[in-house]
Amino acid sequence: MEYWFAIYTKSRTEKKVADRLADQHIEVYCPTQTVMRQWSDRKKKVKVAVFPSYVFVKFQDDNERLRILQTPGVVNFVRHLGADAKIRPKEIEAIQNLLGEYEEVSVEPFQVGDKVQIQHGGMKGQEGKVILEQKDRVIVYIESLGLSLKAEVSKAKVKKVGKEEDNKGGKYHF
Secondary structure, eight states: OOOEEEEEESTTOHHHHHHHHHHTTOEEEOOEEEEEEEOSSOEEEEEEESSTTEEEEEOSSHHHHHHHHHSTTEEEEOEETTEEOEEOHHHHHHHHHHHHHOSOOOOOOOOTTEEEEEOSSTTTTOEEEEEEEOSSEEEEEEEETTEEEEEEEEGGGEEEEEEOOSOTTSOOOO
16 A cells, blocks of 8 residues: 655645645645635635645655655654654545535644544543644643543544633633
């Protein structure tokens, strides 16, 4: 099976990076959507990346991997457990199908105070509050059985279920 890999790009360079990689005959996918942007003097439809600072690539060998890393605008590969994170083709197809079906799709960032539910792993089904948001992870406080547990969880493994409004002071008390 040929996997896709995600790469981080410099901010707002996703389409340029995708073009540069395609020019090098590297298979690349940069999901985009057309949105209306408002400036002080006009409105205009523009294509924007669905996943800010991410582009997906397929490559055959270490030489192509090195060429990808040397491409202007590329920061690094997304890593998981010490290796380049592999993305199954069906996951890329699901993104393509979703974008083909719906005109406006957004990837919602997590914010401190969001109530989330863990979707995978040993803590599946547990709910908690986001206390810190990082690049690809969130730190979640989980309260169950009268105990408090702090867990670092991949954003891909949690689902937003609401926002905690009752804590206006910014500090969490458990």
